[in-house]
Amino acid sequence: MTFFFEVLIGGLLSGVMYSLVALGFVLIYKASGVFNFAQGAMVFFAALTFVGLNELGIPFWLCVPATLAAMILLGLATEKFVLRPLVNQPQITLFMATIGLSFFIEGLAQLMWGANVRGLDLGIQDEPIQWISDATTMNVSKFDITAAGIAAVLVTVLAVFFSRTRIGRALRAVADDHQAALAVGIPLQQIWGIVWAVAGAVALVAGMLWGARNGVQFALTFVALKALPVLILGGFESIPGAIVGGLIIGASEKLAEVFLGPYVGGGIEGWFPYVLALLFLLVRPEGLFGEKIIRRI
Amino acid sequence: MRALKAALAGLALFTAASTVEAQTEQFIPILSYRVGPYAAGGSGYFGGAIDYFNLVNATGGINGVKLQWEECESEYTASRGVECYERLKKKNGGASVVEPLSTGIAYGLLDRVAQDKIPMTTFGYGSANAADGSVFPWVFPVGTSYWSQAAAMIAYLGQKEGGLDKLKGKKIVDLYHDSAFGKEPLPVFEAFAAKYGFELMKIAVAHPGNTQESQWLQIRQAKPDYVILWGWGVMNPTALKAAAKFGYPREKVLGVWWAGSDEDVIPAGDAAKGYVSAAFTAPGTAFPVMQDIAKKVYGAGKGNLEDKSRQGSIYHNRGVTYGIIAVEAIRKAQEKYGKGKVMTAEQVRWGLENLNLTEARLKELGAGGMFPPIKTSCADHEGSGMVRFQVWDGKSFKAVTPYMLGDKAMIRKMVEESAAKYAAEKKITPRDCSKEG
Numbered sequence: 113m114t115f116f117f118e119v120l121i122g123g124l125l126s127g128v129m130y131s132l133v134a135l136g137f138v139l140i141y142k143a144s145g146v147f148n149f150a151q152g153a154m155v156f157f158a159a160l161t162f163v164g165l166n167e168l169g170i171p172f173w174l175c176v177p178a179t180l181a182a183m184i185l186l187g188l189a190t191e192k193f194v195l196r197p198l199v200n201q202p203q204i205t206l207f208m209a210t211i212g213l214s215f216f217i218e219g220l221a222q223l224m225w226g227a228n229v230r231g232l233d234l235g236i237q238d239e240p241i242q243w244i245s246d247a248t249t250m251n252v253s254k255f256d257i258t259a260a261g262i263a264a265v266l267v268t269v270l271a272v273f274f275s276r277t278r279i280g281r282a283l284r285a286v287a288d289d290h291q292a293a294l295a296v297g298i299p300l301q302q303i304w305g306i307v308w309a310v311a312g313a314v315a316l317v318a319g320m321l322w323g324a325r326n327g328v329q330f331a332l333t334f335v336a337l338k339a340l341p342v343l344i345l346g347g348f349e350s351i352p353g354a355i356v357g358g359l360i361i362g363a364s365e366k367l368a369e370v371f372l373g374p375y376v377g378g379g380i381e382g383w384f385p386y387v388l389a390l391l392f393l394l395v396r397p398e399g400l401f402g403e404k405i406i407r408r409i
Numbered sequence: 410m411r412a413l414k415a416a417l418a419g420l421a422l423f424t425a426a427s428t429v430e431a432q433t434e435q436f437i438p439i440l441s442y443r444v445g446p447y448a449a450g451g452s453g454y455f456g457g458a459i460d461y462f463n464l465v466n467a468t469g470g471i472n473g474v475k476l477q478w479e480e481c482e483s484e485y486t487a488s489r490g491v492e493c494y495e496r497l498k499k500k501n502g503g504a505s506v507v508e509p510l511s512t513g514i515a516y517g518l519l520d521r522v523a524q525d526k527i528p529m530t531t532f533g534y535g536s537a538n539a540a541d542g543s544v545f546p547w548v549f550p551v552g553t554s555y556w557s558q559a560a561a562m563i564a565y566l567g568q569k570e571g572g573l574d575k576l577k578g579k580k581i582v583d584l585y586h587d588s589a590f591g592k593e594p595l596p597v598f599e600a601f602a603a604k605y606g607f608e609l610m611k612i613a614v615a616h617p618g619n620t621q622e623s624q625w626l627q628i629r630q631a632k633p634d635y636v637i638l639w640g641w642g643v644m645n646p647t648a649l650k651a652a653a654k655f656g657y658p659r660e661k662v663l664g665v666w667w668a669g670s671d672e673d674v675i676p677a678g679d680a681a682k683g684y685v686s687a688a689f690t691a692p693g694t695a696f697p698v699m700q701d702i703a704k705k706v707y708g709a710g711k712g713n714l715e716d717k718s719r720q721g722s723i724y725h726n727r728g729v730t731y732g733i734i735a736v737e738a739i740r741k742a743q744e745k746y747g748k749g750k751v752m753t754a755e756q757v758r759w760g761l762e763n764l765n766l767t768e769a770r771l772k773e774l775g776a777g778g779m780f781p782p783i784k785t786s787c788a789d790h791e792g793s794g795m796v797r798f799q800v801w802d803g804k805s806f807k808a809v810t811p812y813m814l815g816d817k818a819m820i821r822k823m824v825e826e827s828a829a830k831y832a833a834e835k836k837i838t839p840r841d842c843s844k845e846g
Contacts, residue, residue, distance in 0.1 A: 115630060122622045129620075219444065227448030228716060229646075229672040238654050238680070251629070253654050325650060326619050327676020330446040331643035334617045369623035373613075379587035381623060382615025 118250040119370050120363055125256035127342075127362020128263045129325075132318040134339040134346065134354040135266065136311045141348045142274070143283050143307035144195065144290075146206040150214035152336025154312060157221040158183055159319030159328045163232055164225035176316075183312030186217070191305040199300065200290055218333060229329040234320060259321050263355065266317060270310075270351050279306060287349065341385035345392050347402025356400060361385045434477035435739055435751050437462070438497035438504045440514065445484040446617075446642060449672045450724050454510055455480070456713040457728020461736070463706045463713070464698070471740050472749045477501055483514060490514030491521070498525055505757045506735050508532060512590055515548075522547045528738075528758040532731050533666060533689050537593065537820075540791035541828035542762060543839040549761050549790045551734055552783060553689045555665075556823060557794035559594035560815020562663055562687060563601045565798050566635055568810070577606035582628055584648060585639040587613040590667075594639060596823065601816075618644025625651040638664040638686075645673035646681070653680035660685070666796075670723040674801045682803045687796045690730045690780045692806055694721035697775030698729065723806065730780045737774075738764055762787055762845070781812040787842035794820065 133155060140148035162179040166172060194209050238255035245251055274280035286293040286303050294300050319328075322335050338361075346357025365388075369381040398404050439458065442451035462476045470476065479500060481493030490509050498504045507522065508530045509515050515535045522529040523546070530549045531539065537556035539548040566581070567573035583598055585591035595611065602609040610631055612624050618640060625648075628636060636657065638648050645668040652662055660683045664673070669686025677684075694703060699721055706712050707720070719725055742752040742760030752760070766783045785792035795814055799806040832839055 115626070119623065119626055122626060126620055126622055222444055222448065226715060227443065227452055228719075229449045229676055231676045231678050233678055238650055240654065240656060251655055255654075322619075325647070326643050327646045329643060329672075329676065330448065331617050331619055333446075334619060334643070338620070366623040366626075370627055373623070377613065378611070379613030379615040381620070382587075 114249055116367075119366050121250065121252060122256075123363035123366030124359050125253070125260060125362070126366065127358040127360070128256070128260045128355070129318075129321065129358075130335075130338045130342050130362055131355045131358030132259070132263050132266070132314070132321060133335050134342040134358060135263075135270065135351065136314040136318065137336075137339055137343055138349060138351055138354050139270070139307055139311040139314065141343075142287050143304060144206065145203055145287055146210060147348070148311070149207065149210040149336075150190075150217055151311070151315065151339070152333040153214040153217035153221070154183070154186070154315035155319040155322065155335055156330065156332040157186065157217050157319075158312065158316040159232065159323035159332055160221045160225045160230075162316070162320060163230045163323070163328045167230075179316055180313055183316050184309040187308030187310075187312040188305045190308050191301060195304050195308075196301055214333075218330070222330070227330070229327055230323075232320065232323040232328050234324045236324070238325065255325065262317060262321070266314065267351055267355055270314075273310075274351065279303065283307060338385075341389035343399070344389035345399060347399030349403060350399070350401030353399055353401030361388070364388055433751065434475045434501065435471065435505050436501035436503065437476060437478045437735060438494065438500070438507055439478050439480045440483045440490050440493045440497075440507065440509045440511075441480050442483050442485040442511075444482065445486075447485045450670065451485065451510065453670075453672075453714070453719055453722055453724025454728040454731070456719075457725040457730075458508075458732040458735070459713040459728075460702045460706050460725075461698075461729045461732025463711050464702050465732075465736055467705045467709065467711075468701075471736060472743055474739075474743070474749060474751055476736070483509065483511065485511050485513075487511070487513035487517045491517040494518055494521065498527060502751065503527075503754060505739060505752060505754055506530060506761070508731055508735070510534070512536075519548065525754075526758070527754040528761050530731070530734065530761070532734065533727070534590070538824050538827035538831055540789060540824045541839075542785075542787050542790040543842050544828040544832045544837055545790065546762075546787075546840060547758065549785070551761065551764070551785060551790065551792055552730075552780065553794050553796055554791055554824075555590075555593045556597050556820050557791065557815060557817070558666065558687050558689075558796050559597040560601070560817070560820050561794075561796035561813055562637060562815070563598075563605070564813060564815040565687075565810060566663065567605070573605055579607040579635070580610060580631065580633040581607050582610045582612055582631065582633040582636045583639060584612050584614060584624060584628070584636055586618060586641045586644055587615050588641075590641060591639050594665075597820070598637075600819065600823070604819075614640070614644055614648075616644075617642060619647055621647050621651045625655045625657070628657060629655045634661065636662045638662050638668050640665065640668045640673075644668075646676035649674070649677035649681045649684055653677075659683040663687070663798075669799065669806070671806075672724070679803065681801050683800065685798050685800045685809060686806070688723070688799050688806070689796055690723070690727045691778060691797070691799075691808065692721055692723045692726050696726075696777070696779045698733070698779070699726070699775075701775060702729065726779065730776070733774060733776055733780075734761075734764070734766075734783070737766060737770075741765075761785065762790070764792060787840065787845035 136151045165175045236255050236258050240251040282298045342357040346353030365381040365385045368384045373380050441455035466475050483490035515531045537554035539545040539550050664686035666687045674681035738760035742756040746756045764785045771777045781795035783792040795812040797812045798810045800809050
């Protein structure tokens with residue numbers, strides 16, 4: 113039974129890491145109704161820029177605001193050169209634009225900082241917390257607990273930002289209808305710029321944590337694949353949904369791999385979350401926390 | 410009219426001159442990957458090969474024949490790799506030899522190279538049964554194959570335990586990338602488990618392998634004596650980090666050579682210290698050939714690596730080694746077909762099949778100890794099968810064994826059986842190697 117709980121807790125904590133990536137998707141989707149295919153590339157860009165600046169001799173503490181500035185610039189440039197010309201275009205057009213953007217950002221990151229694989233040490237040990245191990249024989253990593261704490265802070269800040277601020281409310285209006293939002297005087301470009309910049313900041317946090325765990329390398333773009341089932345489950349426009357979806361996906365994929373995997377040859381955690389999300393789609397297409405779409409006909 | 414005639418005559422002369430010029434140089438297509446997920450390995454490896462080609466050209470070529478090459482970005486994808494091959498195979502007088510550094514691309518080219526009569530090397534990867542040259546005349550897993558490596562790994566673990574008989578009753582986990590690459594050594598490990606009586610526990614990691622909590626939880630519960638890490642890309646540092654996270658000693662993790670480069674351990678930081686991996690080339694810049702490259706190639710501003718500090722890294726030296734093998738195959742072919750002449754692909758194939766890189770020859774080339782001696786033949790396209798083991802001390806890889814062999818007889822038997830099966834499936838009549846010269 114202890115082993116079951118260890119797998120469960122490990123899965124929940126892994127799920128938090130998925131949620132961090134999913135949050136970036138949710139932000140863009142809330143603002144523009146677009147699934148941002150480039151979110152994984154943004155995570156990679158942020159982490160690579162961070163370590164690249166650090167390698168240039170810039171102190172660690174200064175790299176954070178400097179990378180944040182780079183991400184904000186990237187967000188604003190995306191709004192100006194990619195989204196602005198596509199206002200009122202069908203969502204599929206915007207989605208296709210983000211696919212192109214993803215390749216551009218990946219290439220730009222490697223062009224700027226090279227293709228070398230780098231390590232990233234945040235000073236947080238990815239080792240078991242001793243007293244928990246002693247008391248329960250379960251391994252819970254300090255790194256995972258820290259990541260969970262960071263995710264909690266991020267979610268709280270973003271939830272307050274979207275529900276209690278003027279920009280947050282404007283953003284929700286923009287998400288509902290671009291044209292209507294423009295008609296009532298909401299500055300669409302400004303809102304999109306802000307949201308892409310915030311998504312860039314979230315990408316930086318996700319990039320630093322994932323980079324510290326896996327190394328800063330191109331494979332960081334793959335973390336986006338882990339966020340997709342989270343979004344399907346939690347809903348594309350819900351910040352709490354990203355967290356709850358992450359926890360469910362993380363726990364279920366680990367439990368499935370450990371307890372079902374040996375019967376089917378293993379290696380199932382790559383596709384199991386997608387099957388789970390697909391089954392969930394059949395029951396609740398809008399996700400756990402997504403807005404139920406009601407159309408009058 | 411006169412002007413038109415003069416122009417046409419000039420064009421004809423130019424074309425003829427170009428053809429003549431092309432034929433004075435030996436062309437090698439380079440299906441490199443410098444962008445995308447595997448760019449770090451690709452840039453180091455192909456950078457090393459080009460650095461060696463530049464060194465050869467700077468020192469007079471191969472008996473006066475200069476090398477010429479052209480790169481095509483494959484991004485490590487099979488379709489692009491095949492497209493690159495098709496684009497380059499007839500250029501500059503025709504390709505001499507092709508090395509895709511990708512199992513996927515190599516499989517895509519398997520039938521094409523046989524049809525086009527262009528030899529393909531799969532240096533340290535690809536399908537192990539291609540070592541049987543009687544069935545695969547155009548493919549050369551030269552140096553060592555995955556099966557030879559798997560056998561050497563078991564030999565190394567036996568050595569650590571004080572004898573292969575001591576493996577009886579031990580538990581060994583094979584943590585493998587869930588792909589054709591990861592599954593390739595399974596028959597070998599299964600055969601050795603049956604022979605020596607150890608328990609083999611196979612745990613798959615889904616691509617790309619950037620989360621492995623569930624696998625390492627299973628490992629923690631199973632308490633194995635050793636974990637063989639048959640990983641690729643991000644799977645490797647993630648595994649080492651996870652081993653640290655779950656308190657599994659890194660000294661007991663033994664990696665495949667694609668998990669044994671600087672790029673695999675640096676991202677894992679301290680978690681990689683003490684980790685041992687297989688290798689078929691040695692890193693470092695102490696070898697005379699590497700010093701020549703530093704002096705004559707990088708010194709002349711012709712170095713291929715953007716980051717010069719990567720000289721002597723695992724991938725760079727592996728690329729230089731590939732360069733040496735390709736050049737020596739051409740040199741060998743010249744010995745038979747004419748020194749100072751450009752060799753055809755078929756002649757280079759003969760050179761690859763008759764390589765004899767002895768310890769003495771490697772020393773002459775400035776690469777003594779950089780890789781083990783290689784002697785190929787019609788029947789044996791691998792030519793060595795030797796592997797050494799190296800430990801990561803936090804800064805660099807240090808050898809813990811000399812180049813060593815596993816149970817070569819057993820591997821050869823498996824190679825022949827597998828090749829015969831392939832020949833039967835494809836209706837190939839194997840060559841009679843006793844008649845090849």
